[in-house]
Amino acid sequence: MPSAINNSSSTHEPQNDDPDSTTYRQDLHPIADDPFEQHDVVVVGAGPSGLFCALKMAQKGIDVLVIESGSAISESPRAIAYMPIVLNEFEKVGIFDDLVELGHQNNDGIQFRTPHNKGDELLTTVKLNLVPKSFKRYPFIGINTGQDRLAHLILKHAQRLPNFHVKFSHTFAGVQQDDNGVRITAVTSRGEKYFAAKYLIGADGAGSSVRRSQCIPFRGFTWNDFRFMAVNIEYDFASHGYSTGVMVVDEEDWAVIARIDKEGLWRVAFGVRCSIPEKELLAQLPEKLERLMPGPRPLNYKIVAANPYWAHQRVAEKLTSGRVVLTGDAAHSNNPIGGLGLTTGLLDATALGNCMIRILTKNEPDPAALLERYSTVRKKAFVEYTNTASIENKLRLHCQDDEFKTKRAAFIKNITDDPEATINMAKAMNEVMDDDFEE
Template identity: 30%
Template sequence: MTMAPVLVAGGGPVGVITALALAQRDIPVRVFEAADVVNDAPRASTLHPATLEMLASVGLLDEVIARGLVARTFQFWDRPTRSVVAEFDHDILKNDTTCPFVVQCEQHKIANMAIERLRAFKHAEFNFGTPVTAITPADDHVEITVTANGKAQKISGSYLVGADGGRSTVRKALDIPFEGYTWPERFLVLTTLFDFASEHGVAYRAYFSDPDEWTNLFKVAGDDGNGRWRAVFPTLPGQTDEEVLNEAATEARLQKFFPKKGTYEIVHRNIYKVHQRVAARFRHGRVFLAGDSAHVNNPIGGLGLNGGIHDAMHLSGSLSSVLHGERPASDLDTYDAVRRPMNIEYVQQQTIANKKRLEEKDPASRQANFDQLRRTAADPVAHRAFLMRTSLLESVRKQKAAA
């Protein structure tokens, strides 16, 4: 009897890595992506050690490193004084992981390389321009409706993975609440070719605390491999896109950040709403939510994409074991029972705390934060413990211990 395929809604990195991990275990998969091409707009790029271990398990690590930038260290800065408060070095984790570093690799690259690998499997299929528009769950299968070339088509599978983003059609079709809130300020991302490392000694990942305007700054390779820097700023509630994105405003913002002679070469501008939300449940019968369809968070700390890839690896492992008859179907309950609390504890709580630390206005609290960061960085035991948590290695080890 031929095994019914696992269906995946969404062809971003989370959906494709889920499919790839399943295909590598001889599970037939069909992926349906609404867009005609992979979205290459600047989005997530930070891959933490725990996630790099997972990417190694599906054969993607070497290519991720080759097409990204290795960032062993990261820094906390006091923006008003333009001084480094503390620096953390992932090399302290060399006895804890085979990947004691972070890799900055843009998510569209990850999606594209995973799609290429997926297409090598005869029992795997990837479809662009084919949105999932309806879901009909049943006790022994799941049926979806997709639209391709203007025509609706019904497709049946064993299970469905909804990895179709924060506005997930799958989540909405199942009427699963997306609990949480939206931050009042939007985030502005400016991408520039100016080299903050050579000019100011900024690490490839850096967080600038400021009671008036905190900033995240990090470097990516870019499609040309020549490197570019992304600066993330909060905007004032009520500001229009034009007020924030016009050339004079963006130039003034960067000049205030690090003044320089001549203008900044800005190659991309983007502004977006930021949410802290978690789906009320990650499973509904034979349908599962993963990645942004299950949880979204602010980008400070670079944890969102990582959490999604962790979803992908947990879910693909459970589904393949059940479909091969190695474990009972009841084991699929562990996905929601494990991944939802893990996201709340290690992604939601950390990203909210990261934002609060950077935007702290009280002088005494700011100084206390700085003192704590300095003490932590100076103490090898505390330094390691801090990185075990921020790198998500602690969450993965905790998850394995509970399995």
């Protein structure tokens, strides 16, 4: 196909295997009557939050299009742990059994240890596995698997529905709205595509273009002491007494070490000083792992993936702007210690999916008021729980401030001496969502 007939400013040519090639040929006649492809809802971002929200809506007959800038689901090493509060939501949409089959069932406690170079001392264990059955919703504490696998699973279920559509390599570029709906521009390698819908959902991650298009400030801060490095690694931590989740406490060599799947992949996520230039991060990896990891030397491991991240504690000033609504990391972002980011995102997606079902299938009397309430409730959940708890979780691992050292010592003593402390943590992990906006 000669590039001269491509209307786009891009130099990419259409791929022969592109399922949209018919559309491409139609694009050779750009003066179509209505270039706007119609859907009920367009979701920007095929991350787990966007896909989960889309699946919920599509299951109730809403026509949903997901547009994703990547050419496939992102495989960057991020979330791995799913607690009962989200498993409960997975059950409702019918993906729970597949996830249990796919993932590693966590039946361990959470250990707090020092790093290998400080003696690999076991400081305490949150013995969640000993919690009485009456406090547990499931016969395990949670399920672990990579968020890419979770996203693929949600997508597989959604693609069984005729009213669910997904377009990869489509980057959201802009939106206009009026009383009747939204009009969206996406950029593809073959030029621009236009969509019309009743609502637009921004599920496009912490750097959300949808949020930015609405000039919604992302309030909070970005950590400037440490960045995070997430490494997926093949190594048998369990044979060295490590439980499924281990918090490594140290001023410099703090980390979270956790099992990712039943095949034996593990995650080592640790802090790296922000002053270290990006290009040196990978070169420092072997030394860092040498300080952190248990077992006989020389260490014998295989790194499968490694990625650095900036960590934020930020929340959008509001989650709605008329017919444009934010969910997941597009609405808020927090450091990953404690596994609360996607947990919160999936609960947003649940609530927003339920709002859309009420608005589009149940004649909700005041849609704008419902979405305002969604914004208020989900922002409050982030600010009052996720933000506070994730900051506390991070500082517990490395902060040397006197007040925090006292708090850390009290936490460890409390967990070690008082079985009720563990039970209270288990109760919190087994709570269901307060307000899921279901009618």
